[in-house]
Amino acid sequence: MAFSDDLRAATATTWDAAVGHRFVDELWAGTVDDAVLAQYLAQDALFLDRFVALLGAAVAHADRPSPRMAVARQLGLVAGDEDDYFHRALSRLGATAPVEPLPATRGFLELMDDARRSAHYGEVLAVLLVAEWLYLDWASRPGPAPEDPLYRDWIDLHRGPAFAAWVDLLRREADRVAPEPGARDRMAAAFTRAVELELAFFDAAYG
Numbered sequence: 154m155a156f157s158d159d160l161r162a163a164t165a166t167t168w169d170a171a172v173g174h175r176f177v178d179e180l181w182a183g184t185v186d187d188a189v190l191a192q193y194l195a196q197d198a199l200f201l202d203r204f205v206a207l208l209g210a211a212v213a214h215a216d217r218p219s220p221r222m223a224v225a226r227q228l229g230l231v232a233g234d235e236d237d238y239f240h241r242a243l244s245r246l247g248a249t250a251p252v253e254p255l256p257a258t259r260g261f262l263e264l265m266d267d268a269r270r271s272a273h274y275g276e277v278l279a280v281l282l283v284a285e286w287l288y289l290d291w292a293s294r295p296g297p298a299p300e301d302p303l304y305r306d307w308i309d310l311h312r313g314p315a316f317a318a319w320v321d322l323l324r325r326e327a328d329r330v331a332p333e334p335g336a337r338d339r340m341a342a343a344f345t346r347a348v349e350l351e352l353a354f355f356d357a358a359y360g
């Protein structure tokens with residue numbers, strides 16, 4: 154098994170609890186309470202800012218030109234389509250005021266700051282991989298998405314062949330650099346912490 158498969162298998166209980174979370178069920182059903190969705194998206198806007206910085210670290214610390222360019226392309230998408238969604242969604246929900254990070258968000262911001270400051274490409278990849286792969290997983294459920302663009306656009310941002318190819322690239326990169334001396338342990342620690350925080354992040358939407 155590839156290193157990324159091992160990490161996912163080792164975190165399966167927490168991973169599956171996140172992918173099968175009540176919030177994900179309600180997203181697919183189009184029935185998330187407006188206050189819950191507003192809380193989630195306001196926190197996720199804080200997450201996204203630091204995530205963009207983390208993508209910048211992957212651009213800076215990639216050890217080869219080809220993945221550096223691929224990450225840079227994705228960085229442009231996140232700063233474009235994804236940011237547009239947030240502005241539309243938060244203004245429709247009437248939640249445009251700045252918010253303080255909740256504990257799960259704060260934990261994520263710290264994890265991303267630590268990975269970025271480590272300047273260790275493998276550790277950066279491990280955090281990026283969880284954030285993207287776990288979202289691809291919940292958004293790839295079979296069945297129709299709700300008609301309401303508030304839900305449909307959020308699901309569509311996390312599924313489809315282009316997004317799956319991006320996750321695949323992160324997996325291949327993580328598997329490629331893991332054999333470097335000392336990389337496995339720090340990548341496994343960052344991956345495991347990120348999976349725990351993804352679950353806590355969904356829980357936090359319900360206050």
Ligand SMILES: Cc1ncc(C[n+]2csc(CCO)c2C)c(N)n1
Nearest residue numbers: 197200204231235284285288311354
């Ligand atoms: C807590 C949290 N974890 C992961 C994501 C997923 N995600 C973050 S940025 C991005 C854009 C694609 O590169 C995606 C899919 C999220 N939104 N919030």
